[in-house]
Amino acid sequence: MPSPIPRPDDPSTVSPHSQAGAPTVLKIVVAGGFGAGKTTAVGAVSEITPLSTEEYLTEASADVDSLAGLASKRTTTVAFDFGRLSLPDAPMPLELFLFGTPGQDRFVDLWYDLSRGAVGAVVLVDTRRLESSFTPVSFFEDIGLPFVVAVNQFDGAHRYHPEQVRAALELPAAVPVVTCDAREPNHVAGVLLALVDHAVNCAATTNRAGHAPSTTLQDV
Numbered sequence: 208m209p210s211p212i213p214r215p216d217d218p219s220t221v222s223p224h225s226q227a228g229a230p231t232v233l234k235i236v237v238a239g240g241f242g243a244g245k246t247t248a249v250g251a252v253s254e255i256t257p258l259s260t261e262e263y264l265t266e267a268s269a270d271v272d273s274l275a276g277l278a279s280k281r282t283t284t285v286a287f288d289f290g291r292l293s294l295p296d297a298p299m300p301l302e303l304f305l306f307g308t309p310g311q312d313r314f315v316d317l318w319y320d321l322s323r324g325a326v327g328a329v330v331l332v333d334t335r336r337l338e339s340s341f342t343p344v345s346f347f348e349d350i351g352l353p354f355v356v357a358v359n360q361f362d363g364a365h366r367y368h369p370e371q372v373r374a375a376l377e378l379p380a381a382v383p384v385v386t387c388d389a390r391e392p393n394h395v396a397g398v399l400l401a402l403v404d405h406a407v408n409c410a411a412t413t414n415r416a417g418h419a420p421s422t423t424l425q426d427v
Contacts, residue, residue: 230293230300234324235399237288237307238347239331240339244359244389245307246288248331252395253290253305287321292396303399312342319350327353327406329398331389335364337375344376353409355383357398 237245250257288307294300306321308314322328328347332340340356347354358372367375369384378384383405387394 230295230302232302232304233326233403234304234306235402236318236322236325236328236352237305237331238318238328238343238354239308239359240333240336240343242336243331243333243339244361245331248329248359248387248389248395248398249288249290249305249307251390252292252392252399254293255291258287258289287317292399294396294400297400301403303403305399308343315342315346318343318346322347322350322352325352327355327402327409329402330354330356332356332358332372332376333361333364334358334367334372335361337372340376344378353402353406355385355398355402355405357389358384358386359389360386 237249239245246257246259250259287309288305290305290307292301292303292305294303306325308318308321328343330340330343330347344354344356356372356376356378358367358369360366369386372378373380373382373384383401385398385401387398389395
């Protein structure tokens with residue numbers, strides 16, 4: 208199966224246009240099901256101490272937050288995670304603001320707020336609990352925000368080919384599906400740059416088609 212995406216140096220992986228001066232600031236949402244690795248991914252790549260709103264799981268959530276396959280999980284995000292990654296040496300210097308969402312479906316209203324102003328989203332997938340990925344995938348499809356699917360390769364989990372994951376989630380061919388280890392900074396950075404590249408391509412396609420980009424959720 209393809210190896211996880213390394214942190215790219217190729218200009219084509221970011222943008223065909225290089226800009227001098229101040230970095231381009233982009234907001235990115237890191238989403239996924241409960242326990243998919245969102246907090247881990249933001250923390251792994253952030254150059255600042257990440258803001259985390261994790262709280263301990265309690266008996267009150269036992270009926271709604273299934274821990275099947277997550278026996279060691281003790282905390283969950285209740286608002287959002289925040290991190291920052293600067294890429295000054297990229298062909299187009301970037302400063303990425305990362306917002307990790309809570310994973311449970313009951314927080315969907317908050318996902319709308321976190322998606323405002325975002326250039327795109329990363330949907331982290333845990334193949335051991337694939338059913339938890341359908342809601343975030345549908346959410347970003349519905350609001351029209353470009354996204355990539357990143358299969359988080361947990362220790363001991365079966366390794367599926369990305370195209371098998373695409374078929375299982377019924378993703379269009381245009382949506383990139385990649386693999387990563389959310390604990391590894393270079394893997395996460397590679398996924399983020401894959402998203403930036405995808406978002407640029409989506410914007411270019413929209414412009415060529417003569418349609419104004421949707422600003423329903425993307426205006427700051």
